[in-house]
Amino acid sequence: MKTAQRGNLVKIHYNIKLDNGETAGTTRGGQPLSFTIGKGKVMKKLEQGIIGMQLNESRTIKIEPEHGFGQRNESLVLKVKKEEIQTQMEIAPGRTIQYKSETGESVNFIIRDFDEHTVTIDGNHPFAGENLTFEVVLVAIL
Template sequence: MKTARPGSTVTIEFVIRLDDGSVVGEVGKKNTLKFTLGEGKLLKGLEENIIGMEKGESKNIVLSPQEGYGEYNKELVLRLERDKIPDDVELKVGRTIQYQNRDGERVNFVVNALDENTVTLDGNHPLAGLDLTYEVELVKFH
């Protein structure tokens, strides 16, 4: 039987679960993703575990924060005066906005809290600091 190897273009269906069993994203809906193994477009630990899988095979792949989206970094949480945010940016808790850092890079932040004078922004990936279980099925590859 042929197995997926570096250079194989694969299509996977997957669901991501947290430690408490909750699904990241839409409940019960599998996501489909097509990519080439070895190009580094996915998390390394995920790619490494897909190598060697056969078409139709399913596998649970558990990634630690270090293998996933990193540890949660409190230094990426910023509290700013509201007047530092342009008036045309709609501020709403849970909304993702772009903010330009000191180096001129545009970075995505999630609005965590608002009051009349301040905005709290979080630049961590939403899955940072979490153990993730990927339920993966290799649908096809070539």
């Protein structure tokens, strides 16, 4: 029986779980994720975990922060003046905004907190520092 190998275009359905049991993402009920193994479009450890799988096989793949979204970097948590936030939407915790860095580059930040004068924004990926457990089903090898 054919197995997934480097260079194959594959389609997978997945659930991503955090250590606390929370589901962090899923393709169930939607379109499967499609990618070519070895092209670097998904996490390398996820690609490696799919190699050798057969069609309709299920597998659990654990990915530590250093192989996923990295460790949290507290230097990416900034407290800025409210007037520096250029947005038309309401400032609220959990919202994603674009903020221009000192170099002029636009970077996505998550609003963590705010008061009358300042906004605390976080440039870490929401899953930085998290272990990710992918529950994967291989649905196509093309």
